[in-house]
Amino acid sequence: MQKIYFKKTVDLNHQLKELVSISVDESINYKMESQGMRAVGSIMINGEYKDESMKHNFRESIDLDILAQFEKILDKRDFHVKVEDFDYSLNNGDLSLVIQACIYGVTDDEDRIIETAYREKVEEDDEVKEIEKLLRDNEEEMEVVMKSEPLSTVEQIIEEKVVPDLAPVKKEIIEDKQMADIDQDEEDLGAYYLYIVQDGDSYQSIANRYQIDEYQLKNYNHDRSLSKGTIVIVPYHS
Numbered sequence: 001m002q003k004i005y006f007k008k009t010v011d012l013n014h015q016l017k018e019l020v021s022i023s024v025d026e027s028i029n030y031k032m033e034s035q036g037m038r039a040v041g042s043i044m045i046n047g048e049y050k051d052e053s054m055k056h057n058f059r060e061s062i063d064l065d066i067l068a069q070f071e072k073i074l075d076k077r078d079f080h081v082k083v084e085d086f087d088y089s090l091n092n093g094d095l096s097l098v099i100q101a102c103i104y105g106v107t108d109d110e111d112r113i114i115e116t117a118y119r120e121k122v123e124e125d126d127e128v129k130e131i132e133k134l135l136r137d138n139e140e141e142m143e144v145v146m147k148s149e150p151l152s153t154v155e156q157i158i159e160e161k162v163v164p165d166l167a168p169v170k171k172e173i174i175e176d177k178q179m180a181d182i183d184q185d186e187e188d189l190g191a192y193y194l195y196i197v198q199d200g201d202s203y204q205s206i207a208n209r210y211q212i213d214e215y216q217l218k219n220y221n222h223d224r225s226l227s228k229g230t231i232v233i234v235p236y237h238s
Contacts, residue, residue: 002109006043006099008116010060014093015051022047024086024099027225028064030079036069039081042225043099059199061227062099062116068106078105193234197226210234 028041043062048055066081073079086099195206203226207214212235220233 002103002106003111004101004103005111005113006062006097006101006116007113008045008060008062008097008099009091010045010058010095010097012049012056012058012094015056016049016090016093016095017052018050019088019090019095020048020050020055022088022095024083024097026064026081026083026101028081029223032076033067036067037073037076037079039064039066039068039079039103041081042227043083043101044225044227045097045099047095049095057199058095059228061225064101066103068103072106072109074107075105080104195232195234197228197230197232199228201226201228206232206234 023046025044025046026041027044028039031038031040041064043064045060045062046058048057050056064081068079081101081103084100084102086097088098089096193210195210197206203218203221204214207217210217217232217234220235224230226232
């Protein structure tokens, strides 16, 4: 077994006065590769806190991509990653977390400590907010309808629908879609929406919003873990 400690600061705009509740869970898929076993997924952090006047919910995630070489695996059937414990502290109105995850089914190894980049997280949040504002200015529902367009034209459509000077953000959206293992060579996906995930969204709530089957939506997006700012492809049915 190997232990990994994730250090993460949850940005709450320095408004945290009291932590009401918090939960930390994992959502991980496993697959066998030529070199070993790979665990891909997320550690999901959900909670509620109080500022000076009211309660707020927060939702964060830590992406996981762990490859265990075959020579370090003791039992392929027992190989899995699980969150075993976590600790937190209040830090200048924000929340600092240390999350302990264990890799089972592998040989004992030194503990690892991974610090998530707080500055990068803030920059990502700013970009998400900028995208949301620009999309609201253009379309009330924050959705882009693309009929019979291959995914190779998504970049152009986003550029036309948002603003032409948003190239860095636009590029990250396209790369984000590539990470979801969507084949850009697919000739015809029909009509679909692009939806930006908000706090509290789930596949079920998005499916209800667009009146489609939840499992179809999951399959369309390869059952990818959702977090704020994720781009979800929603099949369009007339």
